[in-house]
Amino acid sequence: MTRVIHILNELRPSGAETMIRLAAPYWQDMGLKLAVLSTGDAVGPYAPELEAAGISIVHLPFRKSLSFFQKFGGLIRGFDAIHIHTERAGFEYAATARAVGMKHIVRTIHSTFNFQKRTRLVRTVQRRSAALLGVKQVSIGPSVKDNELERFRNPTLTIPNWYNEHHFVPPTLQQREEARATLRLMQGQWSILSVGNCASVKNHEAILHALKHLPDAIYVHAGIEDKHQGERALALELGVLDRVRFLGWADPLPLLWAADVYVMSSRLEGFGIAALEALGTGIPTTLTNVPGLRDLAGAAENLVFSDLTPQSIAAALQEVRVKPRLTHTATLAQQYGIERGAKAYAALYR
Numbered sequence: 277m278t279r280v281i282h283i284l285n286e287l288r289p290s291g292a293e294t295m296i297r298l299a300a301p302y303w304q305d306m307g308l309k310l311a312v313l314s315t316g317d318a319v320g321p322y323a324p325e326l327e328a329a330g331i332s333i334v335h336l337p338f339r340k341s342l343s344f345f346q347k348f349g350g351l352i353r354g355f356d357a358i359h360i361h362t363e364r365a366g367f368e369y370a371a372t373a374r375a376v377g378m379k380h381i382v383r384t385i386h387s388t389f390n391f392q393k394r395t396r397l398v399r400t401v402q403r404r405s406a407a408l409l410g411v412k413q414v415s416i417g418p419s420v421k422d423n424e425l426e427r428f429r430n431p432t433l434t435i436p437n438w439y440n441e442h443h444f445v446p447p448t449l450q451q452r453e454e455a456r457a458t459l460r461l462m463q464g465q466w467s468i469l470s471v472g473n474c475a476s477v478k479n480h481e482a483i484l485h486a487l488k489h490l491p492d493a494i495y496v497h498a499g500i501e502d503k504h505q506g507e508r509a510l511a512l513e514l515g516v517l518d519r520v521r522f523l524g525w526a527d528p529l530p531l532l533w534a535a536d537v538y539v540m541s542s543r544l545e546g547f548g549i550a551a552l553e554a555l556g557t558g559i560p561t562t563l564t565n566v567p568g569l570r571d572l573a574g575a576a577e578n579l580v581f582s583d584l585t586p587q588s589i590a591a592a593l594q595e596v597r598v599k600p601r602l603t604h605t606a607t608l609a610q611q612y613g614i615e616r617g618a619k620a621y622a623a624l625y626r
Contacts, residue, residue: 279309279355280625283369285362286316287323287333291416291437291549292361292386295617298440300329302618308625313351315362338365349376356380357625363389367402370411382624384414385432387546388423388567396427403430412624417547419567433624436571437547438617441609444556446602447533455534459496459521466493468593469535469559471528471550472542473499479541479564480507485586487516490593494519496535498526532557537597541582541589545569552612555579558602562592575608 280303287293293312300310310331314320315338323333336347349372352358357380358373360366366383373381383406391399406413407430415421415432424430447455461467468490472478480497484507487495497520501507511517523531528550532538538554538561545551545568552572554561560578563569572579578599582592610616 280357281311287320299618400428417571439552441613444553446558455530459534474502486590489590560596
C-alpha cells in the first residue's frame with residue numbers, strides 16, 4: 277500500500293478537490309491510501325465530500341513560521357509520496373518533504389501565474405531549486421505548461437485536468453424536455469447558460485452587455501453572486517434584467533441538459549473543467565480565446581471561440597446557436613476522462 281498525502285488550502289468544491297474525489301476510487305484500486313491536508317484557517321466545506329470518498333482529512337492551519345514547518349514535517353513523515361497543489365509555500369513544502377526523507381514529491385501547477393518583478397524572480401529560483409531536489413512538477417494543460425516555461429524557465433510534465441465523463445453525458449430527449457420544464461423554458465425559447473461564481477476574472481459583464489445584441493435570448497446564470505450583487509445591478513442598468521435568471525449555486529447537469537448554448541467568458545483559466553463538463557453533455561459551446569480555454573480547440577465540432585468583447589461573444593453565440601447538440605462525446609471522454617489522469621499521477625507516486 278502506497279500512502280499519498282495531498283496538500284491544499286481550505287477545502288472547497290474547486291478543481292483540485294473535485295478531481296481528487298473523482299480519482300479516489302481509481303487510486304484506491306491501484307493500491308494507494310489517500311489523505312488530504314487542509315492548510316486553510318478552516319478545514320473547508322468540501323471535507324465531508326472527500327471523506328465520503330474514503331480519503332482521510334488532516335488540518336494544519338498555515339503559519340509562516342518555523343514551528344509550522346516542523347509540525348508539517350512530522351505530519352508527513354509517515355507517507356510515501358506527497359502531492360502539493362498550493363502555490364503558497366509550494367517550494368517550502370517540497371523542501372521540508374525532502375528533508376524528512378520523502379522520495380516521491382509531486383507538485384501540480386494549477387494556473388497561469390502572472391507574477392512580476394521580484395516575485396517572478398523568487399518563484400523562478402524556487403521552481404529551479406525544486407527541480408534540483410527532484411520534485412516532479414506538473415502542468416494541468418498546455419497554457420500552464422507554456423507559461424511556466426516562458427515566464428519561469430520551468431519545464432514541466434503535462435497531465436490535463438479531467439472531468440466526470442460518467443456523469444456529464446448528453447441527455448436523452450426525455451431528460452432534455454424534463455430539464456427545460458423544470459427551468460420553465462418555453463418551447464422555442466433560446467437560452468444561454470454560464471456556470472461559475474461572480475468574479476472579475478469570469479467576465480460575466482461581457483455576457484450581460486452581449487444580451488443587448490441578442491434580443492431573443494434568455495441568460496441563465498448559475499453561480500454565487502458577489503455580496504453587492506454587482507452583475508444584477510448591471511443587468512438592471514442595461515435593461516436586460518427581465519431576461520436574466522440568477523439561480524445562485526445549482527447542480528450544473530440539468531442546466532446543461534436544458535440550455536441551448538453554453539458560454540464561458542473568462543479572462544483567464546488554468547484549464548476549464550467547467551468547459552469540459554459542458555462539452556461532455558454535447559451542448560453547443562462558446563469559449564473566449566484565452567489561456568486555459570484555448571487548450572480545448574478542436575475538442576468538439578460545435579465549439580466556437582470569441583474574444584473578450586461583448587460584440588465578439590454575441591457574434592459567437594449567434595454562430596454556435598445553429599450548430600447541433602452532440603449525442604456522442606466518447607472522444608472527449610477518452611481524452612479527458614478520470615482514469616487516464618489517475619493512472620498518470622499514480623505512476624509519479626511510486
